[in-house]
Amino acid sequence: MNKNIPPLRTVDGAALMSQPLRPPNFVVDTLIAQGLHLLAGSPKVGKSWLALWLSVMVAKGEPVWKMPTKQGTTLYLCLEDSVLRIQNRLFEITEDAPSSVHFCTECALIGQGLEEQVETFLATHPDTVLVIIDTLQMVRPARDATYANDYRDLSALKRIADAHGIAILLIHHLRKETADDVFNRISGTTAISGAVDSSFTLVEERRGSGRAKLSCVGRDIEYRELTLERNGENVWELVSDS
Structure with a gap:
């Protein structure tokens, strides 16, 4: 018997039920809570x-589709874009981007420095509430797509989200083939869906229509489908919420 292994830290049922319930901390009310999330689309x-x-x-603290937001610093790792492209897109979607939204087009990979880079940013900006990584594939080391590897990579990011009480949103891809359940089209093994707290899929009614369905499922949210329409400024506007 190895005496250096610490014993299990348990809590009994009576003690657990006597503790006050702590509701999840939402960044976008009823939609995106603290934790790790996935947005997948074609x-x-x-x-x-x-x-x-x-x-x-x-970052501006403005509602998202009529849902209140928790204002704070945001970090967008836009790893498939240039600074010029981000600037051009910003001019389309807003007239005044705040200094509390930060952009980065290069970063390290998971397990090779990304975690430390995010931790350093959070230490410098302790009011951070949301980190977006676009795309997940851009921060993953080149290795076999196995359940264990998928779970290991996403767990590293979930630990950061949970430790700091922030939301981390991963942008990801859907497979081309159809499925009865759209969440089964998420690229990778089932570990990807299993490791995140919620999953969102963005699927157009037809290619180029500018109208899409955002399906939402998660541990802290109810299943819902939002119908969205892309306006002339490339902002997805809410059409219906069911």
């Missing part, structure tokens, strides 16, 4: 436009 569907808009709206 290529060129408008995921990055949505991510950029979210980062700005939360």
Whole structure:
């Protein structure tokens, strides 16, 4: 028997039930709580436009589709874009981007420095509430797509979100093939859906229509489907919420 291994730290049922309930801390009320989240969609569907808009709206403390936001610093790792492209997109979606939204086009990989880079940013900006990584694939080391590897990579990011009480949103891809359950189209093994606290899929009614369904499922939110429409400024506006 190894005496250096600490014993299990348990809590009994009576003690657990006597503790006051702590509701989840939402960054976007009823939609995005603290924790790790995934937004998946087909290529060129408008995921990055949505991510950029979210980062700005939360930084400004403005509602997202009529849902209140928790204002704070946001970090958008836009790893498939240039600074010029982000600047051009900002001019389209807003007239005044606040200094509390930060952009970065390069970073390290998971397990090779990314965690330390995010931790350093959080230490410098302790009021951070949202980090967006666009895309997940850009921060993953090159290795076999196995359940264990998928779970290991996402767990590293979830630990940061949980430790700091922030939301981390990963932008990801959907497979081309159809499925009865749209969440089964999320690229990678089932570990990706299992490791996150909520998953969102953005699927156009038809390619180029500018109208899409955002399906939402998670541990701290109720299942819902938002119908969105992309306006002339490339902002996804809410059409209906069911």
